[in-house]
Amino acid sequence: MSGRLLTHLRHVDLAVPDYDKQLDFYSGVWGLTKVAEDSGISFLAAEGSPEQYVVRLRKAADKRLDLVSYGAASRADVDTLAAQLASSEVQLISEPGAVDTPGGGYGFRFFDVDGRTIEVSTDVEVRQHRKIEEKEAIPVKLSHVVLNSPDLNRTREWYERHLGFALSDTLSSPHMGEVMHFMRISNQHHSMAIAQGPHTALHHVSFEMRGIDEYMRGSGRVMRAGFQKIWGPGRHMAGDNTFTYFLDPHGNTVEYTTELEELDEDTWHPHVYDFSQPEVTDQWGTANPMNELVAKESFNDPDRGVFIAPPV
CATH class of the missing domain: 3.10.180.10 (2,3-Dihydroxybiphenyl 1,2-Dioxygenase, domain 1)
Structure with a gap:
């Protein structure tokens, strides 16, 4: 499609009151890999994915969807999208800049029409991933x-x-x-x-x-x-x-x-x-x-x- 600036879905970030139970579930029975953790926030990767993480968990008093993150192909595309959204009076949460999560990158955040936080980023370091083997029943x-x-x-x-x-x-x-x-x-x-x-x-x-x-x-x-x-x-x-x-x-x-x-x-x-x-x-x-x-x-x-x- 012409004009499409997003490339793929990166990760979904959840805020959860019962943080320890959630972390045990996603990094245990669900089959994700904890790649980083720091004071009530953890990042979980899928072994077959080049994304640094596919789920982020954050300990919080209220259950919520923190954000949905999408990829873009270049910094120019990130800048273009931010400018287009701003000119259409979409509420930006942050301007394009350095992303301070595993893998770094360049991106920004904004609210969608329903008030969800959406992030778009590029230049995130590719995670070393691997081919999932036959009978290996974990997320790709x-x-x-x-x-x-x-x-x-x-x-x-x-x-x-x-x-x-x-x-x-x-x-x-x-x-x-x-x-x-x-x-x-x-x-x-x-x-x-x-x-x-x-x-x-x-x-x-x-x-x-x-x-x-x-x-x-x-x-x-x-x-x-x-x-x-x-x-x-x-x-x-x-x-x-x-x-x-x-x-x-x-x-x-x-x-x-x-x-x-x-x-x-x-x-x-x-x-x-x-x-x-x-x-x-x-x-x-x-x-x-x-x-x-x-x-x-x-x-x-x-x-x-x-x-x-x-x-x-």
Whole structure:
């Protein structure tokens, strides 16, 4: 797409009251690697990813989504995007400058239309990573993030206009209308999706596994460890990816996935899928049905960080 300045999703940062439990979960049963920690803040990498980290945890009194971080190709692109956002009266939290997190880099932060903090950075040092081996059931990389918005189409239009996202597919139903938009910044079907929700909040964070076998082994490990599985295993129609959803110790939904669809952007036309049809939510028919419990857990708690920049 011409004019697109974002390249990929880097990391998702969470503030959590029960920091030790969260760190044990993500660096233990979930399969991430703690690469740095300093006084109530930790950085967790995926072994197969060149990103310095894919999750940041911060100890805080209130649970919130601290920020979502995206990459850009160059300092010039970062500067261009910052200038474009400022001229469109998007509220910048910081001007482009040095990034003071593992791997360094150059970037800035701003609020999206719902008040989430978004970071864009470039020149971050590449982490030494490795190929994930057969039967090694740990995340290869961060796949995508899904965000709840009280005004689905306003949020979609903001991300299209200001950040160059393109619509891949939509979930809808005869009774509820549109409930989710899948958005992309590359040929990956979605690096973000926007869900219609009662309030601004994190819907879920998704992690890519090596393949079907590793995805199933990882899902089984989390289940055996006693963490609540809320939906899956199955395969969605939009994106054609597998899914198993769990709750982390503080009630955030996290997903193992694999085989997310790659598109030909020049020829792709968005579909509108009727998610009241069982095969749309799960082509395989192996997952528990989508129901009120699954939806309620995915709404999450109202985000306490709306239009409040995280302290770090």
